[in-house]
Amino acid sequence: MENASTETLLRVRDYDLAATLDSGQTFRWQPRDDSWTGIIGQRWVRLTQMRDGIRAETAGSVADWRWLRDYLQTETDLDAVLKTFPDDAPMRDAVAACHGLRVLRQDPWECLASFILSSTKQIVQIRQIVALLCERFGEPIIPAQVGRAVPCPPPDEVSAPIQQQSPGAHGVTRPTFLVEEGEIYSFPTPQRLANATEADLRSCKMGFRAPNLLAAARQIADGQFDLERLRHLNLPEAREELMKLRGVGGKIADCVLLFAYGFDGAFPVDVWVERALRELYFPRRRVAEKRLRHFAATHFGPHAGYAQQYLFHYMRTKMK
């Protein structure tokens, strides 16, 4: 029986929090003071990498931390997963370079919506679009004043804006507060977005992706499309179902299946992973797309998606 508390230590080894939260599977976590702050569901959370695990702080008392262990997948036996990877040089290098990288278990709707917004966008830009979407349509969340007992904020911290030069803004200075807490909005529900207009969504800089997100939100909001039902399907069935949504092809479907539903066999192939496959496994060879997909589908074993995440992060961070 756990006592209700606003903080806990999740004991876990071989968990690289930074690699996990910054490897393009999720888009809202922000680094700050050796910690990561973000929103999980309706909760503000701060996570800190410790030697013996992950320290978690949140707003409001928590009696049962299962939701967080589930999101972070701290119970996953990483060694058991790594043992299923093919024993070849590229995979060994990727695992060595990204030791402790995990695949999260995210909320299906947030994951789906985020990846609908991801097509032909760099990760930094996906983050910006998602941030705008949450600011405009999410519910405000109260961040915890963790670690500092502040009955009332010091007057100079609140009332005195810091003059800050925004770079490249032609000499325009804007007053900003130094104490901004980063993410303070929940991810908008399908219902909320279903009531928005396409123009509203376009104002979040999502361009041609706006009608796709809007259509998905409306289909889910009115019950025509059931994200929960996908949990009871097998991988190919669930994949086919997701691909019925406008703007969702094989790659985005695979991302959602892997990052939200825990289908470890899903193997998203984007430009980075395709590059990894061609350069690491078929150097200086012309390989047809068809054959490459067959290789991807057969070579990496039951946790292929996990292997894919190692290749992806390896290519992005270590191979430039």
Added chain:
DNA sequence: AGCCAGGCTTGGT
């Protein structure tokens, strides 16, 4: 300035 970005859809052979 031009190319590319965790792609998908559509219309051409």
Added chain:
DNA sequence: ACCAAGCATGGC
């Protein structure tokens, strides 16, 4: 069944 263009937007 395969190929290219087009799609918004921003960073480099």
